[in-house]
Amino acid sequence: MSKKLIELQNITKSYNGVVAVDNINLSIRENEFITFLGPSGCGKTTTLRMIGGFEEPDEGDIFFDGIRINDLPPYKRNINTVFQRYALFTHMNVYENIAFGLRIKKVPSKEMDKRIKRMLKLVDLEGFEKRHVDSLSGGQQQRVAIARALVNEPKVLLLDEPLAALDLKLRKEMQIELIDMQKNIGITFIYVTHDQEEALTMSDTVVVMNKGVIQQIGTPVDIYNEPKNRFVADFIGESNIIEGIMHEDYLVEFSGKKFKCVDKDFAKNEKVDIVIRPEDIDITTPENGLLEGIVTSVVFKGVHYEMLVESQDYEYMIQSTDMQPVGSEVGLTFNPEDIHVMKG
Amino acid sequence: MVMKLIKKIYMSLIFLFLYAPILVLVVFSFNESKSRGQWGGFTLKWYAELFRDRDIIKALYYTFLVALLSSIISTIIGTFSAIGIHNMGLFGRKTILNINYLPVLNPDIVTGVALMTLFVSINLRLGFLTMLISHVVFNIPYVILSVLPKLRQMNKHMAEAALDLGATPFTAMKKVIIPEIMPGIITGALMAFTLSIDDFVISFFNTGSGVTNLSIIIYSMAKRGVKPSINALSTLMLITVVILLLLINKRTTKGDELLP
Ligand SMILES: Nc1ncnc2c1ncn2[C@@H]1O[C@H](COP(=O)(O)OP(=O)(O)OP(=O)(O)O)[C@@H](O)[C@H]1O
Ligand SMILES: [Mg+2]
Numbered sequence: 001m002s003k004k005l006i007e008l009q010n011i012t013k014s015y016n017g018v019v020a021v022d023n024i025n026l027s028i029r030e031n032e033f034i035t036f037l038g039p040s041g042c043g044k045t046t047t048l049r050m051i052g053g054f055e056e057p058d059e060g061d062i063f064f065d066g067i068r069i070n071d072l073p074p075y076k077r078n079i080n081t082v083f084q085r086y087a088l089f090t091h092m093n094v095y096e097n098i099a100f101g102l103r104i105k106k107v108p109s110k111e112m113d114k115r116i117k118r119m120l121k122l123v124d125l126e127g128f129e130k131r132h133v134d135s136l137s138g139g140q141q142q143r144v145a146i147a148r149a150l151v152n153e154p155k156v157l158l159l160d161e162p163l164a165a166l167d168l169k170l171r172k173e174m175q176i177e178l179i180d181m182q183k184n185i186g187i188t189f190i191y192v193t194h195d196q197e198e199a200l201t202m203s204d205t206v207v208v209m210n211k212g213v214i215q216q217i218g219t220p221v222d223i224y225n226e227p228k229n230r231f232v233a234d235f236i237g238e239s240n241i242i243e244g245i246m247h248e249d250y251l252v253e254f255s256g257k258k259f260k261c262v263d264k265d266f267a268k269n270e271k272v273d274i275v276i277r278p279e280d281i282d283i284t285t286p287e288n289g290l291l292e293g294i295v296t297s298v299v300f301k302g303v304h305y306e307m308l309v310e311s312q313d314y315e316y317m318i319q320s321t322d323m324q325p326v327g328s329e330v331g332l333t334f335n336p337e338d339i340h341v342m343k344g
Numbered sequence: 345m346v347m348k349l350i351k352k353i354y355m356s357l358i359f360l361f362l363y364a365p366i367l368v369l370v371v372f373s374f375n376e377s378k379s380r381g382q383w384g385g386f387t388l389k390w391y392a393e394l395f396r397d398r399d400i401i402k403a404l405y406y407t408f409l410v411a412l413l414s415s416i417i418s419t420i421i422g423t424f425s426a427i428g429i430h431n432m433g434l435f436g437r438k439t440i441l442n443i444n445y446l447p448v449l450n451p452d453i454v455t456g457v458a459l460m461t462l463f464v465s466i467n468l469r470l471g472f473l474t475m476l477i478s479h480v481v482f483n484i485p486y487v488i489l490s491v492l493p494k495l496r497q498m499n500k501h502m503a504e505a506a507l508d509l510g511a512t513p514f515t516a517m518k519k520v521i522i523p524e525i526m527p528g529i530i531t532g533a534l535m536a537f538t539l540s541i542d543d544f545v546i547s548f549f550n551t552g553s554g555v556t557n558l559s560i561i562i563y564s565m566a567k568r569g570v571k572p573s574i575n576a577l578s579t580l581m582l583i584t585v586v587i588l589l590l591l592i593n594k595r596t597t598k599g600d601e602l603l604p
Contacts, residue, residue, distance in 0.1 A: 054504055074507040081508045087501040091523045100519075101509035152509065 002030040005155065005188055006051060011060035013046055020046045022212035023060070028190065030155075033182050035191040037199040038209035039235070044192045045084075045160055047209075051190060052081050052158050065155075080149035081158040085165070086141050088133040094120075094144055095129040101152040119147040122181065139170045146181075156188040163198070175202055196236050200224060208232050229342055233275045240281075242274045242314050243344065252341055255291055255313055263341035271344040278306070278319040280338035289331015291316075295324050366582065373575035390576040400561055400577065406472070407541060407557040414479035415536035421480070422487025422536075423529050427521065429488065430495040444485045455482055456549035463550065470552030478550040479540045486539060487532035494528030531595045538588040541581070 006028040013021040021043040028034050036044040049055040050062060053074035061068050069077065080101070089097050098119055102112045120126050123143035133141060142162055149157055159178075163171045179202055182189045193199055199206050200220040208215045208223060208231075216228040227233035233241055244254030249264035254274050266272060286292045293311035300306075305323045309316045309330060316332060324330050373391070377384025394400050429440050447455060459478045460470070468474055499505075502524060506516035522529070544559035551560070558581055565574050 052504075052508065054507075074504070075510045075512055079508075081505070083499075083501045083505055085499055085501070087499040087505040089502070089505070089520055089524070091526070100506070100511075104510040104515065148509070 002032070004028070005030045005032075005065060006190075007063040008047075008051075009061045009063070011047070011050065011057045011062065013043075013050060013055060013057050019212050021050070021057075024212075024214055026207060026214065026217065028156075028188060031186050031188055032205060033179070033189045033191065033203050034205045034207065035193060035199040035203040036207050036209055037193060037196060037235075038215075040194060042209045043212040044194070044209060046212075048081075048158050048160055048190060048192050051156075052079055053077050078154055079156045079158060080152050080154040082142075082145045082149050082160070082162045084160045084162075086145040088141055088144055088148070090132075090134055092133070093129065094125065094131050094133060094136070097133060097144055098148045098151050100148065105152075115151055116147075119151045122150070122185075123147045124177075138165050139174065142166065142174065146178075150181075150185070150187075154187065156190060157182075158190050158192075160192045161194070162191075163193075171198075178202065200236070208235065210235075226340060227275060227342060230273050233273070233340075233342065238278050238317060238319075240276045240278065240314070240316050242276070244272055244274045244341075246270045246272045246341060250336075252339065255311055257291065259290065259339060260336040261339040261341055262337050263339075266341070266343075273342045273344045275340040275342060276316075276334055276338055278317040279304075280334050281316060281318045281320070282333045283307070283309075283318060283320055283322060283324055284331045284333050286329050286331045289333055291332040293330060293332065295326050295328050295330060298323060298326055369575050370579050370582070372572060373579045375572060375575075378572060390572045391580075393573050394576050394580075397573070399556075400558075400573075403556045403558050403561040406475075406555055407559075410472075410476055410479055410547075410557065411537050411540035414476055414483055414540050415533050417476075418480045418483035418536045419487050419529060419533040422484045422532060423491050423522075423525070425484065426488045426491035426495060426525075427517075430492060444488055447482060448485050448489070452482075452543070452545040453549075456546040459546065460549040470550060472551070472553070472555045475547055475551040475555060475557070478546050479543065482543070482546055483536035483539060486535050487529075490532035490535060491525055491528040494525035498524050527595065531592055534588060534592050534595070538585055538592065541588075542585055 004027050008024050008026040011021060011024040012019065024047065036047060038044055046055060050057050053069070053072060053076075056071060062070055064072075064077070064079075089100065092100070095116060098116050099112060102115065107115070116129075117126075120128065123146055125140060125143055125147065128136070128140070128144075133144060136144065142165075145162070146157075162178075163174050166174060175198060178189070191199075191202065200223070203220055205217065206220055206223050207217050210231050216223060216232045218226070223232065224236055227236060227239075230241055233239045242254045244252055246252050246263070246266040247258065247269060249266075250261055252259055252261045252263070252272065252274060291311050293309040293316065295307055296310045296315065297308040298305055300323075301319070304319045304321050307318045307320065307324065309318055309332060311332070318332070374386050374388070375384055376387040376389070429437055429444075432440065456478070459474075459481065463470060463474045463477075498521075503513075503516050503521055506520040507513065511519060541558075543557075544563065547557050548560055548563070551557070556564075558577065562574055562577055562581075565571060
């Protein structure tokens with residue numbers, strides 16, 4: 001476990017009385033790739049801007065390397081940012097954009113040139129030095145923005161939805177490039193996105209937020225497999241979320257039946273929410289199923305079919321390669337470990 | 345077909361009415377004969393005469409001095425005002441902009457008389473300084489109006505990006521914000537310069553102590569009877585203003601690609 005680099009303690013921030021970030025606690029380790037994930041307006045950008053020094057928290061403290069930095073201006077922080085729309089300097093060419101931070105720090109011109117050349121190579125833009133930034137494609141501009149930030153060798157790089165403006169194919173490529181870069185140069189990335197797939201693919205740690213409140217912090221696998229509540233389960237991937245009752249350890253009741261499960265430590269007969277991922281449910285004959293239902297819709301999704309099965313009190317979504325036509329009676333089976341029980 | 349022809353004739357007539365006087369003026373500035381009615385052959389003597397007239401040389405000097413100083417001062421004040429207005433909240437921005445439009449729409453004579461009243465009431469002697477101040481005052485709104493659109497076009501995180509890269513707010517202003525909006529600033533300065541050269545009414549009310557500009561000289565010469573040298577002087581002013589206007593026009597139509 002590497003050491004803690006940034007620590008947010010009880011951070012609250014509101015705009016004109018509207019709370020944007022509500023009592024956030026979070027610590028970020030060295031060399032971590034951490035992602036803020038959540039729907040629009042949940043406070044991701046606000047949190048990032050407080051770390052960058054563009055906003056001051058109303059309450060709480062931010063520590064960097066153990067030092068409180070609440071009111072340290074951005075130009076004194078060892079942090080650089082890739083802005084949402086890049087904010088490249090349009091009156092400068094690519095080289096001058098990247099040189100900006102180094103010129104301010106009065107880095108000798110020989111060393112500056114060497115560092116810029118290395119950056120251009122890293123972001124695959126060699127030969128673009130003299131190009132005007134307006135003449136670059138979205139992906140190229142984005143890479144200039146990254147080079148402009150990274151050339152300063154910050155300890156932390158903040159990225160606010162840096163790929164949002166790119167098309168799907170380029171986005172996927174850039175995701176991989178970013179992960180490679182982060183591993184190669186070994187710095188902390190704090191990344192913002194509202195794309196759950198992007199968050200799961202790229203991050204070491206995902207912070208799921210909603211309405212200014214952190215819902216869950218965990219590895220992508222944890223977040224996917226063990227969502228803490230209904231919001232996280234719903235936001236991360238597609239899920240069946242069913243209300244039920246936890247009778248005792250390892251025994252849960254929903255859809256009118258009792259099932260074995262792997263969860264424990266709930267109060268006796270506590271009301272709970274149950275998550276079963278659509279890909280964990282298998283279709284079988286009615287007599288072999290744990291639950292029975294009627295297929296109400298079938299959609300072909302390429303790799304699999306997506307079916308809706310109406311059982312007695314819930315419409316289950318199922319992703320499976322064997323298709324049953326609409327109207328047929330089917331049985332549903334799943335394993336105890338596919339059932340995930342959350343506090344209701 | 346007939347309609348088209350009528351339209352064309354109509355257009356030509358309008359342009360004739362608009363430009364005939366100017367054309368006559370320009371042509372007669374080269375007229376050898378002193379009488380206005382007849383052509384006496386080509387000459388440049390009226391232009392030569394202009395430059396022998398000490399009053400005219402003095403007025404020329406003041407005109408350009410005031411234009412230069414007032415455009416520089418109003419560009420500086422106007423640019424920083426525009427940056428301030430741009431960073432205001434919505435309500436403040438709207439209010440200030442409306443206040444800013446007022447002098448633009450106000451008849452010159454009202455602005456002129458108002459300024460004169462002000463200067464007199466604070467016992468400022470009318471002269472070079474008052475003329476300069478009045479020019480700065482009427483130029484500022486135009487500079488603001490030409491700088492603001494550039495600020496709006498700019499990515500709203502531009503200043504933050506500079507701070508992020510280690511620039512102090514002052515450096516960010518000097519190295520990023522000002523260069524980014526430079527095309528708007530230059531257009532504003534050119535506009536201020538042109539308006540200043542062009543102005544008669546406001547200058548007329550706010551100068552004194554023997555300080556005049558070209559428009560005022562032309563006015564007083566014309567009162568004493570039209571001499572051909574007035575035509576020559578007017579032609580020179582016309583050419584200067586037209587060149588400046590063409591420059592401004594070119595900048596605002598393709599201003600976006602223009603780099604400082
Ligand atoms: N400068 C501001 N003034 C007023 N309200 C603001 C300001 N910045 C953010 N907010 C409000 O704070 C809340 C959180 O905004 P924030 O930009 O952090 O959301 P976000 O998670 O980044 O959303 P998105 O995915 O849309 O970028 C929103 O309700 C937003 O309207
Ligand atoms: Mg945002």
